[in-house]
Amino acid sequence: GENVEQHPSTLSVQEGDSAVIKCTYSDSASNYFPWYKQELGKGPQLIIDIRSNVGEKKDQRIAVTLNKTAKHFSLHITETQPEDSAVYFCAASKYGNNRPAFGKGNQVVVIP
Amino acid sequence: DTEVTQTPKHLVMGMTNKKSLKCEQHMGHRAMYWYKQKAKKPPELMFVYSYEKLSINESVPSRFSPECPNSSLLNLHLHALQPEDSALYLCASSQLTSGAEQFFGPGTRLTVL
Numbered sequence: 001g002e003n004v005e006q007h008p009s010t011l012s013v014q015e016g017d018s019a020v021i022k023c024t025y026s027d028s029a030s031n032y033f034p035w036y037k038q039e040l041g042k043g044p045q046l047i048i049d050i051r052s053n054v055g056e057k058k059d060q061r062i063a064v065t066l067n068k069t070a071k072h073f074s075l076h077i078t079e080t081q082p083e084d085s086a087v088y089f090c091a092a093s094k095y096g097n098n099r100p101a102f103g104k105g106n107q108v109v110v111i112p
Numbered sequence: 113d114t115e116v117t118q119t120p121k122h123l124v125m126g127m128t129n130k131k132s133l134k135c136e137q138h139m140g141h142r143a144m145y146w147y148k149q150k151a152k153k154p155p156e157l158m159f160v161y162s163y164e165k166l167s168i169n170e171s172v173p174s175r176f177s178p179e180c181p182n183s184s185l186l187n188l189h190l191h192a193l194q195p196e197d198s199a200l201y202l203c204a205s206s207q208l209t210s211g212a213e214q215f216f217g218p219g220t221r222l223t224v225l
Contacts, residue, residue: 034213043116043202043216044155089154098143098168098206100214102154 002027004092006103013080014111021106023090024072030092033073034100035064038087047088048075051095080110116217118203124223127193133220135186135203144186145214146178147202155202155216161186162208193224 003026013019025033031052036044050057050064050073057064063076073092077084087107093100116137125131135144143162147155160168161180175197177189186203200221204214 032213036216041218043204043218046213046215049213087152098145098160098162098208099157105152105154 002030002092002101004090004101004103006090006106008106009104010107010109012109012111015080015082017080019075019077019080019084019108019110021075021088021090021108022072023074023092023103024070025092025101026071027092027094028068028071029094030101032093032095032100033064033066034091035075036089036091038089038105040086044089077108080108082110082112084108085110116203116205116215118201118217118220120220121218122221122223124225125190125193126225127195129193130189130191132190133188133201133203133222135188135217136184137205137215137217138184139205139215140183140207141205141215142183142208143206144180145202145204145206146176146186146188147204147216149200149202149219159188190222193222195224198222198224 006023034049037047038044061078066073087105089105090103091100119134146158149155158172159178164180175192179187200219202219203217206214
């Protein structure tokens with residue numbers, strides 16, 4: 001089955017700086033890659049996703065890039081703010097497959 | 113309405129108790145999921161319902177029993193749980209055509225004494 005690895009496990013950034021989280025996947029058939037943000041005491045919230053027919057997607061301060069050849073995708077957060085502090089999970093699945101494979105998560109801490 | 117709601121928020125139960133977790137969504141999604149999440153770990157898939165029928169059971173012990181009474185509701189019945197079952201139980205839903213674009217509820221924090 002699909003295996004997703006996520007790096008680094010923790011990331012501390014100064015407020016205003018950028019944060020980048022990288023994930024690699026193993027199954028070349030995977031074609032849907034969501035990113036979830038989980039704040040303390042809450043469920044994961046989908047923040048951005050990308051499908052395999054595009055290489056980059058942006059939504060305000062958040063962007064995701066996908067390199068299908070290398071089988072990795074990355075989350076970019078610019079101008080970080082304290083409210084960006086959370087655990088971020090990447091995932092990979094085949095479109096229409098109800099069993100996404102999650103990365104282990106990344107704790108992002110934004111230092112004011 | 114773009115929310116998935118779950119009740120209760122917190123639950124403490126003994127190993128001999130029977131309890132139920134409830135989940136509801138009104139987004140017209142036809143796939144609903146139960147996940148278990150331990151601290152500092154990603155969600156682990158337990159069950160998937162598609163069109164109110166159980167489509168995936170990830171070899172979950174029988175002390176967890178899911179039920180989907182209709183397209184908006186999902187229950188998880190708990191009986192004779194073990195302390196290691198203490199975790200955050202998450203419900204999610206999605207449109208079947210998009211599969212992994214899942215919307216999660218806030219979870220039920222379960223403690224088994």
